[in-house]
Amino acid sequence: MWRFIGIRLLQAVPVILAVITVTFFLVRMAPGGPFDSEKAVMPEVKAALEAQYRLDLPLPQQYLAYLGDLTKGDLGPSFKYPGRDVNELISAGLPVTAELGIYALLVALFLGGISGVVASLKPNTAQDYIPMSLAMIGICMPAFLFGPLLVLVFGIYLEWLPVAGWGDIPGDKILPSITLGTAYAAYIARLGRAGMLEVMSQDYIRTARAKGLPEWQVVTRHALRGGMIPVVAFLGPAFAGLLTGSFVVETIFQVPGLGRFFVQAAFNRDYTMILGSTVFLSTLIVLFNLLSDILAAWMNPRLRAQFGGR
């Protein structure tokens, strides 16, 4: 098991290096540079700016310099926000986005898990159709629609909750978390239902039933573990998606998270910020995928046996 994790972590190094390399050269191909602005920039000013940010060096040299800084953990200065470096911007946004992501994931697992399992127990009955239709609405409902709708109802008409902000006014974290979580809840519900249906037709479930176990024990003790494998496989990418995909929610609710920085960096051609976010994000993704693989292995009895054997 530990060896498996060790190997995967070692494999991650070239993955991340490849991501850095591709991104580094890709962003430079995009038209427009970080210092282009609506008002014309004097050539002398532009040259001075490029010199301050090492952009006057040949590209391969810039690349090596970047890698050099990276080994020291320095992601470089931001182009868009002079006086801030990328490490600082990420560490300002990360706690917020992570918190939002975790709340959203909890909302998603809770709502999605329950409706998926409930629906799978009596397929093709009202108990199936109702939660699944709700899940479908959740999928159809893009965040840029669902968020404003929630704001209108709970923020403006009922005046129960703040319409924007994060950690400024009590209760302002509720609506963003629900908005972000709902779309994922819908996915989890559907994947969970499908997974449960697969498992419920397996022999070992029939064996369990034959032993006379009550149905809820069959579900919680035996079926849940296997049936949630597709959900777990989905969780790794989903959490990474939550970190970047929170852009819309962060914009609607003025949440000071990473998603906004990440997307805006691309539009601002804030090279160091793009790279920094990419490095950071790719590390996270690799870790989460690893985590979800380990979880899936642990939940799948056969694969677990294999791990134990190693």
Place this chain on the structure above:
Amino acid sequence: MPLNRLKTLVVLVFFSTLVACGGGESNVSSGNREGILHYGNGSEPQGLDPHVVTGVPENHLIRALFEGLAVKNPYTLEPEPGVAESWDFSEDGRIITFHLNPRAKWSNGDPMTAQDYVWSWQRALNPAMGNLYAYMLFPVKNAKAYATGDLADPEQLGVKALDKLTLQVTLNEPTPYFIQLMDHYSTFAVHRPTIEKFGKSTDRFTKWTRVENMVSNGAFKLSQWRLNRRIVMEKSTTYWDADKVKLNGIVFYPTENIVSEERMFRAGQLHYTQVIPLEKIPVYQAMENTPYVQAPYLGTYFFLINTKVPPVDDVRVRQALSMAVDRDTLAATVMQKSVYPAYSITPPGALGYKPPKVFGYDLEKARALLAEAGYPNGEGWPGLEITYNTSESHRKIAVALQQMWKEALDIEVTIANQEWKVYLDSVTQMNFQVARRGWIGDYVDPNNFLDLYLTGGGNNNTGFADPHYDDLILRKAPQAKSREERFAIFTEAETMLMKEMPIIPVYTYTSKHLINPSVRGVPSNLMDSINFKYVWLDLETKTGTGE
């Protein structure tokens, strides 16, 4: 079933949180009580160093934190004393002497000196600084040569400290709008010891603008800066005119999403919004005691034409396109009556300048011109593409314009929406046919608009080049003896420009804000300039948000 118990628990917790947070006091009512203005500022500023950043949100923040030699009166826009108590001009108008207020202090208590300005302007113009707004100081003698690296010695700049409180500025030629520029942040003084404590003077990366480090000289000082959340300022006790400052503090919010901003206003989280979504305008206009405030703004929305590519290299085609734009309908419908139709690059009313109206909405003439150019009823038309950068209102204008041209002239028009940096690249490379553009004045003078179209100018981007035009703007206008004569020269130049039509003016901008009725001292003006020094919150006003 354990799941059920868990569910009940979570639902209970959820709803108790909901109930617990209901009925809290809104920002607006607590702000009114404590004298704190909650201000929607559009976006997170790039930074707060006056010689590094550019942009409107940055402008608001910096002008609250710092003060220039002279400031604009928000009611009249005429210059009034700031750090300088008074100033006088030499006979020929080339030398200005500023007399600094002896009470002017930095927020750490240091007195302000003329030397502060000498050093700060050297910094602002230093080529290594990469200051995008360095050109604001170019009327100063030798400034351009120094900023472009042709002159190495900053001591030769036309700015000298005659004594502690007397600053002498030598200009290249008389510049009537120069005093106005003293209220632009690129000409502000910065505190030398603070900057040098945190790095080289020309370093863009230093941390001197952080809350714990910053020293400024304005009516407010920085007290909290939370990235992408808010910037909080409190009244400065060292400010020379602190008695007149009525607000105890200001909270600036980076309200990037304008739809959310309007909702925050409605929920009482903001006193003041930067803008308002177009569709909301009629709703607010219909209200009694509406919080909606709209006023002409010193800016023009127009389309650039690339005069080097067919079919728009033909002046008749350009004129036909411009005459076929029904600006009245556009302003009344798509723009919800929130803008004014424009027929010139210079907005009307810039300190008495009346731009010429060379053409009007004239479909017959437009069709005739197009036929003359070789495209009768659009026959043989090679196609035309309108380029704009991603934005709701640009999209609306482009879609409407496309259809107007199609219907009026029977020509094929397509539109291309480009992401901001791609669009900027297209415009500077002149890789477009017709491209959306806007220009907001940096100071109130026709020169600021007309010098865009000098031959080879960085913001020209149309290929328009006319030596006679250059001569009018560069040589004749500065030498004019009177304001009337100067304006007559500008009128002549602008008439030339509008006949050649390298641009299609569409509308004059307006500033559009939602302002809570309790906010006072925020008069509308052409520069949309707010001086927080004069703002106060009227406790007597009911704090309704217009619902």
Place this chain on the structure above:
Amino acid sequence: MSNDTTISDIATAEHGTSLWKDAWIRLKKNRLALFGLAVLTLFIIVALLTPWIAPYGYETQDLDLGATPPSAAHWLGTDIFGRDLLTLIMYGGRISLAVGFVATTVALLIGVTYGAIAGYAGGKIDAAMMRLVDILYALPFMIFIVLLMVVFGRNLLLLFLAIGAVEWLTMARIMRSQVQSLRQQEFVEAAVSLGLGPATIIRRHIIPNALGPIIVYTTLTIPSVMLLEAFLSFLGLGVQPPQTSWGLLISYGAETMEEFPWLLIFPGLALSLTLFSLNFLGDGLRDALDVRSSKD
């Protein structure tokens, strides 16, 4: 499922064609699935015929009219340009359906093949293939798409491909995890011991058995693709105005939901109806194709 399919089912394991025929027989009994199929067929026909049957031209504006609620002249009302909403929805449907189906097909083809190979091969090949997926996951796809749009110019096909190229990753992961668990099953081991080649085993035994989750995920991918398209168009990286799509209409409608609710409701209905139909059809197909449940 029912017991009336005993003999033919045993045959399906060997003959692909009768598997589909059989599935169709079972699908026909599922009324909701048939309803979904009917709605989708209707929408596709309408989309194909739109240029001929749309009540107005999709660029026809009436600026003075502006946004009006549904009326006799405009059944679903008009937008702020005075354009007929029904017409816009019909034209938008063409784009949305095309994006949904084309991009999902791309994602499906790449993802299923890739995931099946990785999961079946296991070991080093699997590790290498999944690391590639990780790399692609970690790429900032926003920039990836901006670049594609800029370097190759804007065109819809490229948009489809770009979205498909992003969406196949999850599909591959799901397929791989399915295959991994299936590979341990007795019937696959039996097939291996019978000396069947990997390609045959994947095609005959693995893919049919993994169809359930794949179909479900496909029905999930189509909506997410449609929404991704809306998001991209909204950022200015997708469909060019005045062309439109349902996602784009909804995103505009969401901004004016208080003033002009019809601009949100009708495109929203069109999208929801499509997605519900896809969902019902997907579930129906999953049940119809479920080889194991039919062996009960």
